[in-house]
Amino acid sequence: MATANKNLSAYDKTTIPSAKDLRFGIVVSEWNEAITEGLYDGAMEALLDCGANAENIIRWNVPGSFELTFGAKKMIESKKVDAVIAIGSVIQGETKHFDFVCSATAQGIMDLNVRTQVPVIFCVLTDNNMQQAIDRSGGKHGNKGAEAAIAAIKMANLG
Ligand SMILES: Nc1c(NC[C@H](O)[C@H](O)[C@H](O)CO)[nH]c(=O)[nH]c1=O
Numbered sequence: 568m569a570t571a572n573k574n575l576s577a578y579d580k581t582t583i584p585s586a587k588d589l590r591f592g593i594v595v596s597e598w599n600e601a602i603t604e605g606l607y608d609g610a611m612e613a614l615l616d617c618g619a620n621a622e623n624i625i626r627w628n629v630p631g632s633f634e635l636t637f638g639a640k641k642m643i644e645s646k647k648v649d650a651v652i653a654i655g656s657v658i659q660g661e662t663k664h665f666d667f668v669c670s671a672t673a674q675g676i677m678d679l680n681v682r683t684q685v686p687v688i689f690c691v692l693t694d695n696n697m698q699q700a701i702d703r704s705g706g707k708h709g710n711k712g713a714e715a716a717i718a719a720i721k722m723a724n725l726g
């Protein structure tokens with residue numbers, strides 16, 4: 568189902584475990600800051616709505632989405648967290664750089680999920696233009712940050 572056919576912010580709290588005792592790391596890319604701040608706000612709102620305590624949420628910034636993997640890895644190695652949310656916004660420019668940043672970031676985050684015991688949630692928008700990013704970070708299609716927060720709670724409770 569494409570994003571256009573669902574609301575990224577929709578969730579049923581009755582189906583989600585409490586986040587009360589969970590510790591979260593959130594690594595935020597500074598590229599396309601207006602978008603990533605919107606994603607962060609959506610993630611925080613959903614985490615708190617599901618019972619998380621603000622003092623149990625650690626935020627680090629990194630320069631761009633390519634650095635999210637290192638930031639999440641360092642967070643896992645140095646902080647006791649139950650899940651990490653990696654937030655980024657990659658928007659197509661004139662060159663193929665978009666392809667390399669998106670694939671490297673996705674692969675790097677997947678590698679962390681394979682190699683570590685801490686789930687890392689891929690909250691990285693990969694859009695053709697700014698309007699698509701706006702629509703998915705609190706606009707007409709909801710907020711991918713909220714979707715990522717719910718995924719983080721569920722994965723932290725897995726097993
Ligand atoms: N163009 C975008 C970037 N590019 C920067 C890279 O992520 C990286 O910081 C740089 O190549 C240095 O290693 N990053 C985004 O997050 N979004 C973009 O649209």
Ligand SMILES: CC(=O)[C@@H](O)COP(=O)(O)O
Nearest residue numbers: 658659660661662664665
């Ligand atoms: C995703 C990017 O790195 C891209 O926005 C950079 O723009 P350009 O491809 O025009 O250099």
